[in-house]
Amino acid sequence: MSKKPTTSRRPITRAKIAEIYALLRELDPEPKTELQYCNPFTLVVAVALSAQATDVGVNKATKKLFALADSPAKMLALGEDKVRELIKTIGLFRNKAKNVIGLSKLLLDEFDGEVPQNMDELIRLPGVGRKT
Numbered sequence: 621m622s623k624k625p626t627t628s629r630r631p632i633t634r635a636k637i638a639e640i641y642a643l644l645r646e647l648d649p650e651p652k653t654e655l656q657y658c659n660p661f662t663l664v665v666a667v668a669l670s671a672q673a674t675d676v677g678v679n680k681a682t683k684k685l686f687a688l689a690d691s692p693a694k695m696l697a698l699g700e701d702k703v704r705e706l707i708k709t710i711g712l713f714r715n716k717a718k719n720v721i722g723l724s725k726l727l728l729d730e731f732d733g734e735v736p737q738n739m740d741e742l743i744r745l746p747g748v749g750r751k752t
Contacts, residue, residue: 660735668747692724719747
């Protein structure tokens with residue numbers, strides 16, 4: 621019977637996180653994504669849809685979706701059923717459609733329709749987390 625190696629797991633410090641981000645910025649100052657988007661709103665929607673999906677699959681669905689709704693107000697006007705229909709090729713599409721409508725509503729209600737620029741506010745959006 622073999623034993624698993626023991627490792628100590630210490631929490632990473634803010635200073636170490638800042639050091640890692642600085643290194644990443646130095647290595648790639650303008651990182652790009654394969655996701656197709658036209659503004660901060662469509663980017664956050666595309667990223668929320670990308671959970672457990674390929675960028676190719678997300679781009680296929682969002683091409684139709686963003687042609688009809690490229691703002692929170694337009695997305696709400698589409699409604700959850702239409703969003704669901706447009707993204708049904710993506711896994712977990714029912715829950716993701718609900719999240720897209722929820723984040724659109726929250727953006728309008730609390731952020732004047734603008735995507736927030738800080739992590740604490742971003743992660744309040746349905747379907748958006750730290751990994752997003």
